[in-house]
Amino acid sequence: MPEIPGSIWQRPDMLAALRARDIGRVLHLVRQYAGVSQTSIGSMIGMSQGKVSGIMSGSQQVTALEVFERIADGMDMPDAARLALGLAPRTAPAPVIPSRDDYHRHAPSFSAPSRSVESVQRGEDETTVRRREFVGLAGAALFGAVVADSTPAAEPASGVEDLAAALTEYPPPASGVPELAPLAAAVAQAKQDYQACRYGEVLTALPALLRSLRAACTALDGDDQLKAHALSAEAYHVAASIMLKQEDKGLAWLAADRSVQAAQLSESPLMIGSSARIITHALMDGGHHRAAAGNAGTAAQRMDADLTRPSEDELSVYGALLLRGAIAAAQHGNRHTAAELLDEAEQAGRRLGHEGNHMWTAFGSNNVLCHRVNTALVMGDAGTAIEYARRVNIDALPINERKATLLLDTARAFLMWSKHDRVLHILRAAEQIAPEEITGRPATLRLVRDLLATAPITVRREAHEFADALGVST
Template sequence: MLRAACAFMEGDECLRAHALSAEAYHVTASILLKQEDKGLAWLAADRSVQAAHASQSPLMIGSSSRIITHALMDGGHHYAATGAARSAAERMAADLTEPTPDDLLDLRISAALGAIAAADTGSRHSTAELLDEAAEAGRRLGQDANHMWTAFGPNNVLCHRVNVALRFGDAGTAIDYARQVDLEQLPINERKATLLLDTSRAFLMWNRHDKALHVLRAAGEIAPEEIAGRPAALRLVRDILATAPISVRREARDYAATLGVIA
């Protein structure tokens, strides 16, 4: 409907309609990625980029570049994702003469996403460099805020560090970073649940099934839809259940049953 509206509008109204279309496709792609529908997610992400460019808004273009980076990462195209994140940040830096706080956030979030993609290529140097860029932006902000639905800030950067440590297989470092996060300062429950899922995975890598299950249940209490409706979360439940020692197995089985997961 938004695409059709764009065909009948002119001037600022048309640009605004394209911006709304970019946002709608961005949200759609995010949901599809969580559901692991990579094909449709890529299509939605691509349309978000097209609409963003049609809106002529550097902010929307930067925002849509994030979802393209996500789609590339989920598709296993890690080098391309790293390049896309870097290119988006460089393009925005060149285009913005008087950047707003939201513009700066897009720049730094691109750096954070690039760091995660770089971790999947095995490049520790690039990962550290990009995470430091994101951390500097977090320090400048001073607090976590949900500008452009990013939940970005100092604690969010720590969440990215947790995820990156996991990707390198370093469960101890992931848990250390997770313990530094002030969960109450994260502005959206989805972000809190994602951090707790990563922390649960780290404890499972450490063979601390009791803690992995405890943290997973905490995530479910904060954002139940992120556990019950997310394939990756249900796989984590199965992994805990499949490898749990006798002391934890009954509790794990009971919790899995509430989610419809059967051993």
């Protein structure tokens, strides 16, 4: 029998689902964070896989107290989770024998159990009594949660809300002078986690990292301050990228603008060029495709003027800017400009000579092919997109985020071709490579809904099973 790590029950999203008594959401979170299949969950809680699937999809609801208790017992929920769900703890506290002076203060704690016994003795159904007490306990737990004194130690804020606070706090928080070496390591870790599609870990780490970087930029001077600004530009770049995936346009734009400002303060042409990529992406996300293409093109031209003997970092940033500009041009409907920029990026990839991840760009000839897939898809040419996708050596791509993006673009192309079985297989492959890219992105979940809405009978059952596992319904 698989075990569920105890840390899962302490997660804010899990506690919220338990307090809402949303068992479907609870099961989704167990599956997501523990990697437990629907069949295994059913074995734990004494249900068929079909019943578990129905609860997760929302077609069946859990309302009976006995079922709540069976689920809690089967999953070995700790007492904190049971209380959040509105159930009595398994380990009841030792009875307190009150002193004469404390008698009235302690007496009510003994009344609840006797009420159940007395009610049953009067002929009431025991299940009815227990259900009524469950509702009362749940109400009390909910009221306690609402009126409780909220402190950071009690329950952390959601990652997005904490990031929003970190992006908008002024003046900088007072603290000692942070050391640059640990900050550089933390920024590198955030970049690595993002490219590995560990978005939850990135969101957890970013708020404190941004605050420390802001303090460093304020307290340091000279070359150290310039380095702190460069690190800030990269950290804000990651923050903007995460928010773009979450489709939070406001925070994405704010973080992208912070990245550009920090890059300018760093006085590093390389960092200024790198930050131009994220502001271009933010412009594209806001529908400003012409401005995005112009921004990327200008930044690339500025770098090209200095690329007589470019380093690998410079070639990679230059090539990545061309790719970003090509996507923006395609979204603006400018097929000719998009093709020109892609060809220039291909030349830069040949000059680089290998698949690299310099300056966190994942730039190389295979990445250029990935962008050819995307531009063809944007312009409605599914056949060309698929042909380009077949030429990509996905194993040569250096980061999972790029692999997952390629797979999702290819799935969209096959959906345009009504090849639903291939869409499903590709989505399953993407989930194996980058689970959070599938479960945590609104755009991906919309793709799954499109698959459900149009799937023929031959793949409908499998498509629904896959969607149920993700918590997606039509």
